[in-house]
Amino acid sequence: MTGVDKKPHPDTDVILREASQGLDVRSRRLFLRRAVGLGTLTLLTGCDVTDGFSAEAVLSRMSDFNDRVQAWLFSSHRLAREYPESAITRPFPFNSFYQPNTPAKAPVIDPVTYRLNITGRADRRDDWTLDQLYALPRVTQITRHICIEGWSAIGKWSGVRFSEFLRRIGADTRAKYVTFRCDDDYVTSIDMPSALHPQTQLTFWFDDHLLPREYGFPMKLRIPTKLGFKNPKHVGEIDIGNDYVGGTWETVGYNWFSGL
């Protein structure tokens, strides 16, 4: 296998409760049964790998299966909970894939020369300057960020709805994936329904200030319906296409869908 730590998340109960919030009692029970079922399924298959086959191949097929089951179970209309200002976690935690895992190592990006590149299946693939991006219609959310490593925190993020941005660049929304390449060489990709989810946000402001360097300057994608590692910071290129690219953590075994 891959050495991915499978310890239960300390906030699991809170997260499941919030994900099922707003559903009637019947749907909530169904949701919880399915959520538990998915975990059990993975566990059973993990234990089943005893003969001939490569464990990695089986598990990666299992993970693909989970992705499809989850995409089917959790419609793109389910909303993550939003919180009041008083719930914001201060200071907000920092996390990175590079070592040492410290804000001092975060990439230094010049706001004047920075350009966002658009590649793949979009009609308008011109580069964007930060001033052009800052002029887009702005929305704000206060939501919980959940890291697979076992912590969560509530933050306030502002920017443009990603669905609105995709509309402006004439993205082919029938394409399967949106891939994000970041200026610290981090990569992740998401499915199109998640990209079009109303709370998925291209974020330029954090807690009413320009996104600080350590939290992803000049831009991150905020997806409150997905785990933290599916929220790329320092985004430099957005690619729309049908080829599965995976991502930095996905490649070492984190489940690609990782969300609702």
Ligand SMILES: Nc1nc2c(c(=O)[nH]1)N[C@H]1C(S)=C(S)[C@@H](COP(=O)(O)O)O[C@H]1N2
């Ligand atoms: N470019 C980039 N994006 C990234 C990461 C990273 O190392 N580089 N780490 C991911 C992980 S695992 C988490 S938990 C969050 C951390 O975001 P934060 O520093 O704002 O808490 O960013 C995600 N996006």
Ligand SMILES: [Mo]
């Ligand atoms: Mo994370």
